[in-house]
Amino acid sequence: xxxxxxxxxxxxxxxxxxxxxxxxxxxxxxxxIPLETQHNALVLSVSxxxxxxxxxxxxxxxxxxxxxxxxxxxxxxxDYSQVLDAAYTSAGSRNLxxxxxxxxxxxxxxxxxxxxxSHKVEDLDENISQASIKLEDTxxxxxxxxxxxxxxxxxxxxxxxxxxxxxxxPVELTKxxxxxLYFRDAQYYLTQYHxxxxxxxxxxxxxxxHGIKTIDSxxxxxxxxxxxxxxxxxxxxxxxEDEGTVLFxxxxxxxxxxxxxxxxxxxxxRLIAGMNNYASSxxxxxxxxxxxxxxxxxLSHNGKGEASRKLHSWxxxxxxxxxxxxxxxxxxxxxxxxFDFEEKKLFELLKDTKELGVDLFLLxxxxxxxxxPRNNDDAGLGDWQANKRKLPNGVSSLVKEAGENGVKFGIxxxxxxxxxxxELYHEHPEWVIKQPKRKEHxxxxxxxxxxxxxxxxxxxxxxVNDLFLENPELAYIKWDCNAVIYNAYSSHLDKxxxxxxxxxxxxxxxxxxxxxxxxxxxMMLCSGGGGRVDYAALEYFTEFxxxxxxxxxxxxxxxxxxxxxxxxxxxxxxxxxxxxxxxKFRVDVAMMGKLGFDIVVGELEQKDLQFVQHxxxxxxxxxxxxxxxxxxxxxxxxxxxxxxxxxxxEEKDQAVVFNYLVNNRYGQGSKRPVKLGxxxxxxxxxxxxxxxxxxxxxxxxxxxxxxGDFLMKIGFNPKVGKGKESVLLKVEAVR
Ligand code: DGJ
Numbered sequence: 022x023x024x025x026x027x028x029x030x031x032x033x034x035x036x037x038x039x040x041x042x043x044x045x046x047x048x049x050x051x052x053x054i055p056l057e058t059q060h061n062a063l064v065l066s067v068s069x070x071x072x073x074x075x076x077x078x079x080x081x082x083x084x085x086x087x088x089x090x091x092x093x094x095x096x097x098x099x100d101y102s103q104v105l106d107a108a109y110t111s112a113g114s115r116n117l118x119x120x121x122x123x124x125x126x127x128x129x130x131x132x133x134x135x136x137x138x139s140h141k142v143e144d145l146d147e148n149i150s151q152a153s154i155k156l157e158d159t160x161x162x163x164x165x166x167x168x169x170x171x172x173x174x175x176x177x178x179x180x181x182x183x184x185x186x187x188x189x190x191p192v193e194l195t196k197x198x199x200x201x202l203y204f205r206d207a208q209y210y211l212t213q214y215h216x217x218x219x220x221x222x223x224x225x226x227x228x229x230x231h232g233i234k235t236i237d238s239x240x241x242x243x244x245x246x247x248x249x250x251x252x253x254x255x256x257x258x259x260x261x262e263d264e265g266t267v268l269f270x271x272x273x274x275x276x277x278x279x280x281x282x283x284x285x286x287x288x289x290x291r292l293i294a295g296m297n298n299y300a301s302s303x304x305x306x307x308x309x310x311x312x313x314x315x316x317x318x319x320l321s322h323n324g325k326g327e328a329s330r331k332l333h334s335w336x337x338x339x340x341x342x343x344x345x346x347x348x349x350x351x352x353x354x355x356x357x358x359x360f361d362f363e364e365k366k367l368f369e370l371l372k373d374t375k376e377l378g379v380d381l382f383l384l385x386x387x388x389x390x391x392x393x394p395r396n397n398d399d400a401g402l403g404d405w406q407a408n409k410r411k412l413p414n415g416v417s418s419l420v421k422e423a424g425e426n427g428v429k430f431g432i433x434x435x436x437x438x439x440x441x442x443x444e445l446y447h448e449h450p451e452w453v454i455k456q457p458k459r460k461e462h463x464x465x466x467x468x469x470x471x472x473x474x475x476x477x478x479x480x481x482x483x484x485v486n487d488l489f490l491e492n493p494e495l496a497y498i499k500w501d502c503n504a505v506i507y508n509a510y511s512s513h514l515d516k517x518x519x520x521x522x523x524x525x526x527x528x529x530x531x532x533x534x535x536x537x538x539x540x541x542x543x544m545m546l547c548s549g550g551g552g553r554v555d556y557a558a559l560e561y562f563t564e565f566x567x568x569x570x571x572x573x574x575x576x577x578x579x580x581x582x583x584x585x586x587x588x589x590x591x592x593x594x595x596x597x598x599x600x601x602x603x604x605k606f607r608v609d610v611a612m613m614g615k616l617g618f619d620i621v622v623g624e625l626e627q628k629d630l631q632f633v634q635h636x637x638x639x640x641x642x643x644x645x646x647x648x649x650x651x652x653x654x655x656x657x658x659x660x661x662x663x664x665x666x667x668x669x670x671e672e673k674d675q676a677v678v679f680n681y682l683v684n685n686r687y688g689q690g691s692k693r694p695v696k697l698g699x700x701x702x703x704x705x706x707x708x709x710x711x712x713x714x715x716x717x718x719x720x721x722x723x724x725x726x727x728x729g730d731f732l733m734k735i736g737f738n739p740k741v742g743k744g745k746e747s748v749l750l751k752v753e754a755v756r
Contacts, residue, residue, distance in 0.1 A: 023527065030242075043069075046110060051068070051069055051595065052066065052067035052137075053065070053066050053067075053076060053085075053088050053152070054066070054140055054152070054374075054668065055085045055088050056152050056169050056171055056173065056178070057081050057171070057173075057174060058081070058171050058174075058175075058176040058177070058178065059081075059087075059173045060080065060081055060176050060320075060322065061078070061079065061080060061081050061175055061176050061320050062077065062078070062079070062080070062082065062085075062088065063075070063077070063078045063093070063169065063178060063202075064076040064077040064078070065108050065154070066576070067399065068103070070103075070136075071137045071457075072103065072104055072107065072136065072137070073107065073108040073109065073135070073136075073137045073154060073156060073162050073167075074104070074106045074107055074108060074203075074251040075106045075108050075201075075203040076088060076089075076091055076092055076106075076109070076205070077091045077092075078202060078204060078320065079266075079320070080322060088590075088655070092588070095205060097205075097287045097288070097289070098286070098287055098515045099163050099416060100287065101117075102115040102116060102117055103115070104116050105118065105203075105285060105287065105289070105291070106203040106289070107201065107203075107692055108122075108154075108167065108201060108293075109121045109122060109135060109156065109165060109167055109182065109198075109201050110122070110201055110291065110293065111123070111133040111134060111135045111158075112124075112131070112133055112195075112196065113131045113132035113133050113134075114132045114133060114134040115134070116631070117237050118283060118285060118291060119233055119281050119283045119291065119293055120166065120196055120198075120293075121196070121198035121200075121201040121293045121295070121611055122135075122182075122184070122194075122196055122197055122198060123194075123195045123196040123298075124163065124193060124194055124195060125192065125193035125195060125302075126161050126163070126184075126188055126192055126194050126211065127188035127189045127190035127191060127192055128188075128189075130161070132651045133155040133158050133161075133570070134158055135157065135158055135163075135165055136156060136157055136158070136159065137154065137155075137156060138155040138156060138157050139154075139155045140152060140153065140154040140155065141153055145170075148172060148173050148174050149170060149171065149173070149369035150170075150171050150173070151168065151169065151170045151171070152169040152171070153167065153168050153169075154167045154169075154176065154539065155167065155184055156627065160724075161186070161188060161361050161626065162186055162187035162188055162475075163184075163185075163186040163187075163188065163192065164184070164185050164187070165182055165183070165184055166182065166183040166184060167182050168180065168181050168182065168183070170315075170337055172339065173244070174325070174334075175319065175331045175332070175334055175335040175338075175752050176319050176320060176321065176331055177317060177318075177319045177331065177332065177335045178317070178318055179273070179315040179316070179317045180199055180200030180315065180316045180317075180318070180320070181199045181200070181313045181314060181316065182197070182198070182199060182200075182312075182313050182314045183311065183312050183313075184197060184305065184310070184311040184313075185305070185308065185309065185310045186305065186307060187307060187308075187415050187422060188307060189307075190307075191304045191305060191306050192304075192305045193302050193303070193304055193305075193306075194302060194303040195298060195302045196295075196298045196303055196312060197296065197298065197303065197311065197313055198293045198294060198295030198313065198316075199272070199274075199293060199294055199295040199296070199313040199314055199315060199316035200225060200294050201293050201317035201320070202268075202290070202291070202292040202293075202318070203289060203290070203291055203292070204254075204256065204258040204268075204289060204290040206254065206257050206266075206290070206291070207256075207257045207288075207291045207292050208228060208229075208256075208257055208258065208261070209228070209229040209254050209256060209282070210226055210227070210228055210229070210254070210255040210258070211226065211227055211228075211229050211234060211253070211254055211258045211282060212224055212225070212252060212253040212254075212255070213225055213236050213248070213252045214227045214248065214249050214251065214252070214582065215247060215248055216245075216248075216551070217246065217247065218246070218247075218549060218550055218552075218569065219550060219568060219569050219570035220270045220568075220570065221245075221249075221550060221551040221552075221567060221568045221570070221579055222249070222551065222567070222568075222578075222579045222582040222583055222742070223582075224582055226255075226259060228420070229254075229282055229284050229290065230284060231284045231285070231286070231288075232283070232284065234281075234282045234283075235279060235280065235281050235282075235284075235728065236248055236252060236278075236279075236280040237277070237278060237279040237280065237283050237299070238250070238276075238277050238278055238279075238297065239277050239297060239299050239300075240277070240397075240506065241276060241277060241435065241469070241505055241506025241509060241521055241524060242275075242276070242469055242502055242505055242506055242524070242548075242553070243503070243504070243505055243548040243549065243552030243553045243557050244274075244275060244276055244277055244500050244552075244553065245551065245552050245553055245554060245555070245645040246549075246552040249551075249554070249555075250271055250272035250274070250280060250294075250555060251269070251270070251271040251585075251586045252270050252271070252280065252456070253267050253268065253269050253270070253325065253328075253585070254267065254268045254270070254292070255267045255268075256268070259474065260325050261324050261325070261329075262324050262325055262326040262653075262654050262657075263323060263324040263326055263656065264323065264324045265319070265322075265323075265324050265325075265416065266320065266322045267317045267320070267321055267324065267328055268318055268319070268320050269321075269325075269328045269329070269332055269585070269586070270292070270294060270316065270318045271316075271317050271318075271555065271556060271586060272294055272295070272296075272314065272315075272316055272317075272555060273314050273315040273316070273317055273555055273556040273557035274295075274296055274314035274315075274525065274555060274557055275525050275528065275553060275555055275557055275558045276296065276297075276521055276522065276524060276525035277296060277297035277299060277301065277521050277527075277722065278294070278295070278296060278297050279293075279294070279295060279296070279297040279298065279299070280292070280293070280294040280434065281293045281481065290662070294316040294523075295313055295314070295316065296313065296314060296522060297521070297664070299521075300416065300509065300521065301518050301519070301520075301522055302518045302519055303518065303519060303522060304516050304519070313483055314557055315556075315557070317556060319331055319332055319335075322684050325585060325654075326469065326652075326653060326654060326698070327334075328585075329584065329585045329586070329652065330651050332585075332586060333588035333651075333652065334588075336556065336559070336587065336588055336591070337588055337590065337649070339561075340556045340560055341556075341559045341563070341588065341590070341591050342536075342541075342544075342559065342560060342561060342562055342563050343543070343561075343563050344539055344571070344588070344590065344591075345649065346541070346563075346589060347754070348522060348543065348564065348615045348644075348648065348658045349379075349380040349381045349429060349431075349496065349497060349543060349565065350379040350380050350381070350615075350616050350617060350637060350640065350641075351374075351379050351380060351381040351382065351383045351431065351497070351617045351618070352370065352373060352377055352379050352381075352382050352383065352617070352618045352619070352620075352622065353383040353385055353499075353595060353617055353618065353619040354367070354370055354382075354383070354384060354385050354619070355385035355386065355433075355619055356597045356598060356599075356619040356620070357370070357619060357620060357621045358370075358385075358387075358499050359386075359387070359394065360386065360387035360396050360397055361387075361396075362387065362411060363410070363411040363412070364411065364412050364413065364418065364419070365706070367382075367384065367412075367419055367422075368419075368422055369623065370382060370622075371419070371422050371423050371426045371428060371430075371573040372426060372594070373621075373622035373623055374423075374426065374428045374622075375426045375427055375428050376622060376630075376634070377618060377622050377633060377634060377637060378617065378634050378637040378638065379428070379616075379617070379637055380428065380429055381423075381428060381430065381431050381497055382423055382428055382429070382430055382431070383430040383431040383432070383433065383497060383499060383617075384416075384419065384431070384432050384433060385433040385499070386398075386433050386435070386501070387408075387411070388407060388408060388411065388412060388416065388432070389401060389404055389405050389406060389407060389408055390402075390404040390406070390408055390443065391404065391406060391408060391409055392404070392444050393440065393442045393443050393444065394408050394410070394411075395408065396492075398440075398465055398466055398467075399440065399442060399466050400440050400442035400443060400466075401440055401442070401443055402435060402438045402439050402440040402443055402445075402467050403438070403439035403440060403443040403444070403445030403470075404437070404443050404444050404445055405484045405487070405488075407613065415491075416432065416488070416491065416492055416493055420492045420494050420495060424494060429494075429496035429497065430492075430494065430495060430496060430497075431495070431496055431497025431498060431499065431543075432481070432482055432488060432495065432497070432498060432499070433498075433499040433501060434485070434488070434498060434499070434500060434501070435500070435501040435502060435503060435504055436470075436480075436481045436484040437469060437470050437481060437528070438467045438468070438470065438502065438503065438504055438632040439452075439453055439467060439468055439469075439470055440464075440466055440467050441461065441463075441466075441467075441468065443448050445543070446468075449598050451512045451513070452470050452471055452474060452476070452477045452480070452509060453468050453469075453470060453471065453613055454468060454469045454470070454471050454506055454508070454510060454511060454520070454524075455468055455508050455510060455511075455514070455599065456507060456508040457508045457510065459487060459508055459510070462505065462507040462508060463504070463507075464505050464507065464712070465504055465549070467503065467504045468507075469504055469505075469506050469524075471511045471513055471520075471524070472522035472523075472524045472525075472527030472528050472531070473511050473513055473514055473520055473524050473526075473527050474511065474513035474527070474533030475527075475746075477511075477513075477527070478527050478530055479529050481531045482534050482535060485498065485535050485539075485713045486535075486538065489538075489539060489542075495542070496542065496543070496614065496622070497542065497543050497545070498542065498544040498545070499542075499544075499545040499547055499566075500544055500545065500546060500547060500562070501547045501548065501549065502547070502548040502549070502552065502553055503549040503552075506520075506521070506524070509521065511523075513568050524619045529561075530555070532545045532558075532561040533561075535561070536561055538664070543563040543564070544561065544562045544563060544564075545562065545563070545564050545593055546558050546559065546561075546564070546565040546566065547566035547567065548566070549569065550566065550567070550568040550569040550570065551565070551566065551567040551568045551579075551583075553565075554567075554587065558654075559587075559591065563591070564590070564591050564592065564593045564615050565587070565591060565592065565593065566593050567579055567580065567592055567593070567594075570599065571594075571595055571596070571597040571599040571600070571607075571611075571619070572599040572600035572602075573600050573602050573606055573607045573609075573610035573611070573681075574600055574602065574683065575599075575600070576594065576610050576611075577610055577658055577664045577681050577683060578658055578659070578664075578683075580592060580594065580610070580613055580614060581654065581657070581659075581664060581666070584652060584666070588648070588652075589613060589614045589615070589647045589648055589652065589668065590614075590615060590647075590648035590649070591615070592614035592615060593614065593615045593617060593629065594610065594611035594612075594613065594614040594615065594616060595611060595616075595617040595618060595619045596611045596616075596617070596618045596619065596620055596633075597618075597619045597620060598620065602746065603714075603746070604629050604632060604633070605632060605712070605714045605747060606633070606681070606746050606747045608633060608636045608712070609679065609681065609712060609747040609749055610679075610681060610747070612636070612639075612640050612643070612647070612679070612712070612749070613647065613666060614647070615648075616637075616640050617642075618633070625707050627715065628714075628715050631715050632714050632715055635712075635715075636712055639711055639712050639749075643677045643711070643751065645670070646668050646669070646670050646676065647668045647677060648672045649670070649671070650668035650669050650671070650677075651668065651669050651671075651676075651699050652666065652667070652668055652698070653666070653667045653668075653669065653699050654667075655667055655678070655695045655696065655697065655698065656680075656691075656695050658681070658683040662682065662683060662684035662689040662690060662691075662693055663680055663681060663682045663683055663684070663689075663739075663741045664679075664680070664681045664683055665678060665680045665681075665691075665695045665739065665741075666678070666679045667679070667697055667698060667699070667752075669698070669699035669700065669752075673699065673701040673704065673729070673754070674701075674704065674753065674754035675701055675751070675752065675753055675754070676697070676699070676700065676751075676752040676753075677749065677750065677751055677752070678695075678697065678737075678739065678749070678750040679747075679749055680695075680739035680741045680747065680748040680749070680750070681741070681746065681747045682741050682742060682743075682746040682747070686692070686741075688742075688743075688747075689742065689743075690740075690741050690742025690743065691738050691739050691740060691741045691742065693736075693738070694735055694736030694737055694738045695736045695737060695738065695739060696732075696733055696734070696735070696736040697732040697733055697736060697737060697752070698733065700732055700733055700752070701727035701729045702728065702729045702730035702733060703728075703729065703730070704728070704729045704754045704755075705727065705728055705729070705754065705755045705756055706724050706726065706727055706728075706729060706732060706752050706753060706754055706755065707723055707724070707725070707726055707727075707752075707753055708723065708725070708727070708737060708750050708751070708752050708753075709723035709750065709751050709753070710719060710723070710748055710750055710751075711743035711749050711750070711751045712749040720740040720745065721739075721740065721748075721750065725754055732752075737750075
């Protein structure tokens, strides 16, 4: 491995020539460590007193020598403690602000002062380098290693830390962030998200004011239900799709998280992100290493569009399981049957799957439990044996029948959960998270299993493993998670404050084992809708379920927001009966991701059936462009009467444009052309409307040829309006 020490360089005391206050803050800096991606640099500096600070995070300079001049251009008020811009703000010594780390030492002392010891940078491959910086509190023998993984082409940085110590007894970690950033811009516009069941991903943008704004979760499991950990910070002014400097951030962690954005008295922004320390102080033994999860961020200077395209490409290449691979279209029975089915009905649905032309049938909730049959959501969770009344021949007869119909078979599980009405609950009450002296409180009539316990981890692993051992042809898993953690208490753990963290570690341990044995079987990450999605979980899952709300009008808005952070190939969209829109509208919206159906195919009118069958073929034709193409958001449904989104392939010779009317008031529609994005100005293109409903025709003249230059500067009118509520366009270069 090629280890290249960074080129730190010294500056002189000439710094003293700058203003008194700046000098007070930075005169003593003498070592600069620029961590560079293709367009950006995160520059750390080491002062003469060995504090590690953040000198700069912004556009990369041509000469790294000039990073040392950056701070001289600032004339802000004084940094009294000289650690305001710390690279990992520690509590209890000079710091007066929100810390990234706080500890109680073995002797009960609560101060921490971390000093720079050394650093190195390794090139992991042509695109990735990793910096590690060692810090130490020499008064206590407490060590921190900060890690920065730099994905150069994508401008993505992953940050995390490792904590350890050499003290006489255990040290209590009371805060343990993954990353700490510091910005010196004029203003900051935070875009954060909030939601609830069936109402996920609602954006809110606000100007950050002085003090601390916190985005966090204390739900334990399905941690994103009310607030996901993804966010954006636009610098100086709100960013648009194509303009503005904007930071995208996200925690790679599926449990409680905490992101603090603190605008300090100098008008600078300290950003601290990590696991939530709420009720989670962690006892660290001598010699043990505590590794935090990764905090990912990406800075773009060309708006939200570029930021999301880079994030998608990073996700597909480095995070999302099989990000550049294939996906299966499917028919799911949840909304078609709910819990009410038996083998015969499912055999019919398998035939429908074939008739529809999709790849796989997905059997949802309700197939298990005998003593406590799963006929509604009151009972059965935890008892993963096929219900003998509904499935007298077991799951394997369904898998076999699917094969005979030429389709694949997938199954729903919710292995982290238990209903009190289950054999599992009665056999192993000690495996359940609940307070010994308090009344149980349920979320969807269920409780969470204690994944901090290795025995529970084995149990959960075996739910999956047994299904595969019995049915080697099983082709898909939908992994649900419907409850949050109430009454957090583990009868396995000595130290209760470890539960929230050890739960998630236990979950990853199980997923790791599953992926070791079944590396590529597609799995959907579901959580009673979109309650759980993040890039740590997506290392094990091929796709996620954004919401139980499949009303296409709602989904246009939701999918728009998810699309900033997650690529279309990872977003499972199903056509269902939700919403009042015609079938074509519903299908067009679901096509903007990974297509599935949750409808009663047998009840479709002839024309509807013909349409969906044809739509599945159309989807086959365009799916690679949607999954692997570059996304351009052209018309924002929040500000206009219609949404327009476009995916362009790498060669720029094929694109698909999705257009949906979102305002049904009189005369609303696409009155002006929509400027397309990502095309080659020199290429000439034809545009054709696709996915037409049988018997309807298009307003679009597919013989007309346009230059890419025209389509991007003038645009094209998709002719969305009353009677044409959704229009799918295929753009193809003319040879
Ligand atoms: C919640 C999921 O989001 C639904 O799709 C469905 O699988 C139900 N759980 C089943 O209980």
